[in-house]
Amino acid sequence: MKLAALFVALTLATRVAAQEPRLERLDSAARAPVAALIDSARVTGLPAEPLIQRALEGTTKGAPAGRVVAAVRRLAADLGRAREALGLSTAPLELEAGAAALRAGASPAVLTQLRRARHQPLMVPLAVLADLVASGVPPDSAAAAVLVLAGSVRDADLVEFRRAVERDIALGASPAGAATGVARDAALGVTDLNSSARTGSARPRRP
């Protein structure tokens, strides 16, 4: 029985590897388990591209096969949790940003609240949430700030909000205080997030 299961897993993995030539770059010990994870994601309707990229990142950086497989498995689980929180019809880009927000420490309930609060694509709010937490803002403060703004501002304004918080942190503000302060000022209209977001030029912009 175990042999049959192993045979099926190897067959599936070989089939996925044949469909996805980029996996040939993976260490031979990582290729089959990663291919199986990607196949399983495809079967359940989760996006495969983020998983492929994570595997390629680990491989290019010379990570051991076990770490590459663990990272891909963790991302697949996060994508699944993000879909549970955001809904079955969630777009792949939103799922990827949702997975990043969950990995950063946001709760699934926050993702669900964001879905209810914003009737536009959620990729940017979720990405801003993940980035704020990565900047040191506590997950609860970051979630509260993004939720306050998400219902009323544009994507570009949310990106500008993140930059403003990072500027304040660099100038010495506490991460939680910076996020709360900028969000409060923006919500009250004290700070016009639009002003800098509208000054974009045709030149390539920085991340």
Added chain:
Amino acid sequence: MFDRIVAHLREPVRIDPALDERVMAEIAALRAPAPALLRRFLPLAGLAAAAAVLAVVFVARPRAPTIRELQFVLVAPQAATVSLVGDFNDWDAARTPMRPLRSDGPVWSAVVPLAPGRYHYAFLVNGSRWLADPAAPTASDDGFGTPSSVVTVSGT
């Protein structure tokens, strides 16, 4: 009894001689020219139908994603080579070499067109040293032992 039924069946069916005229009259009525008001607006109705078809064709047509050009910059005075490596080039260190803004200058740059999405990336200096972008948010640790950054490209 049997003979009577047979006789009844053999009796020719009587058709109203005016039936043909009535049917032809109804057909002629259907083909009659539209009233003057209807005739006046008929071309407009045609135009409206054409506009509706065009609207459906153009609105329903999938739009190409907005591609934005992003400039990635790294200050690396001691570097001989710098590569930009990330989700946008399949983590292939050979695909996006960075160039010094001035010859022998310390500022390295690359411009990459990106579709909307969230991308992990890092700089590879001299083919062996991984650096995150100091100007961008840090990516969550994947246990690979080296830092990465993230960039989010909005679709709006």
